[in-house]
Amino acid sequence: MTAEPSTDPLQLTGDGQLRNFLSIEGLPRSVLEQILDNAASFVDVGDRAIKKVPLLRGKTVVNLFFEASTRTRTTFELAAKRLSADVLNIDIARSATSKGESLMDMLRNLEAMASDMFVVRHADSGAPHYIARHATPEVAIINAGDGRHAHPTQAMLDMYTIRHYKGGFAGLKVAIIGDILHSRVARSQIHALNILGAEEVRVIGPRTLLPADIESLGVSVYDDLSQGLRDVDVVIALRLQKERMDSALLPSESEFFRLYGLNNERLRQAHPDAIIMHPGPINRGVEIASEVADGERSVILHQVTFGIAVRMAVMSMCMSGREAEQRSRGGDHAAAR
Template identity: 55%
Template sequence: MNNDIQLDADGRLRHLITTEGLPRPLIEQILDTAESFVPEMGAPPKKVPLLRGKTVFNLFFENSTRTRTTFELAAKRLSADVINMDVGTSSRTKGEDDLDTLFTLQAMGADIFAIRHPDNGAAARFAAHAAPGVAIVNAGDGSHAHPTQALLDVFTIRRHRPDFSNLRVAIVGDIVHSRVAHSTIHALRTLGTRDIRLVGPAEFLPADPAALGVSATENIAAGLRDADVVMGLRIQRERIADETLAGVDDYHRRFGLNPTNLAHARPDALIMHPGPINRDVEITADVAYSGQSVILEQVRNGIGIRMAVMALIAGNSAAPPSARPVHGLV
């Protein structure tokens, strides 16, 4: 992806559309900034005035509870005014073009849009038409990208396994339809991870994994062998033809994250999942809430990551992308 649309002339974050092509120092700056926003376990959430007077619109053309809620909490903890737009029951049903919705809300004084859309490339289209000073954050577009999810994933990993260069990561499930997988692969590779295995039935694996810099296998034992991190993915039923689904009816036994299959990974492997989880399909409840699982930690860290992205985009940091933690943000 051409980063001209994401970065300003000084290489700072202008919009967040994808992790693909983001420079490593910029990803690290986002992660470091998020550290200042994630409270210690048991501590009250931090609220800061960085976006006071700014208006954030959650513009969701697809249903979401987890992502929209964490964007809302993140914006409110930055002291922004937040508007949640249920686009499916508003102007879009009257025939209004998506860009007309953007232009109308910009005229109302929007500063940041968190946008979820069913079409690949939609976030970039919005960014190309956004007014000067209005920022677009991609909250998931089709099967293309979900950058804030990828950033919270690598943030969570870094807190437990900071040496990305020696990580062995297995991503299990519906990779080809997963915007989370695509964005997380790009983020991991940028941070130095080279051993990334994609595991799943042939229908769910990319045609050319080598082009992504990863390996792929239908063998769960080989894919999970000595893995440090195991990430399960939801089967994207809404994006899959019925005949494809019919071929994966034995999915849980072959590819589910259950004690039998996870025995091939390291005993202390981190268990991750972007949610929502489908119990006894891609993961069992005892695994999802085990001591190895960081799934709830991912949710918690997502608020800090989204706070960091919006704070940096809004221009509240004068530090260049190569900077380390932005201590002045707290």
């Protein structure tokens, strides 16, 4: 049957500019590269005495967090403030808006306050898409993580980190290790790496933590960590949540670490210049040994720094995409008269 159109019209303006940032999937390579290029120009803003640029001056950014996350929310807040926006943080316990109606009511209220951008974190996959469909077109929506679906700004800061250390993506072999099943970060990384032209994306983990038909996303699957790490240029370890042990997905943290934990011994399989990444916060001795997390190949702390710049890039691009769209709409309107 006729499927829904792809997410592109929701994310891109008629002339291909970013208007919402909901998912990496469906975006062209040029837009991803533009995000990375713009982020590069924002990286040194953090080193200035006055850490601000006026791109979002007079705009109101609302952080709508339906799921608690101090870390991600803080980087979005900092990014918005460095762009000179006014920031409103709303942490909503999930129960307060468990009904769709009240979610819609809340959006209407926020729109009425002339908000310009919603940064949305939600436990349901697809929540930012839903909000983007139902919000007024004047508001830009940025996905700050939805269910298991996507965490596109995290993936883009990872791409920034990779490009920073590796110069580009051509010929790169990247391994993602651990709980792929529950990971929105992994899904977004896989899309981004494939769009940006990485040579091979591997996922490594026990079958309980790999989603069905994961190969269809364009990855090769490895059960064995040492084999999966062979000759890779980038190693990404994912955080393992403690509750995975309660649902028979894994027997214990120690067995996971024994089989899939990153240590120096295992990393010898990887390319000598391989970098080690992790979206954080890390569980030492579970998915990664301290010797690796703190070792010279680890770029984990740099990822955090780049995170602010990448979010500044995405926010400013969405805002200018919106404004261009509204100008052209206004123009059409004037012409029609």
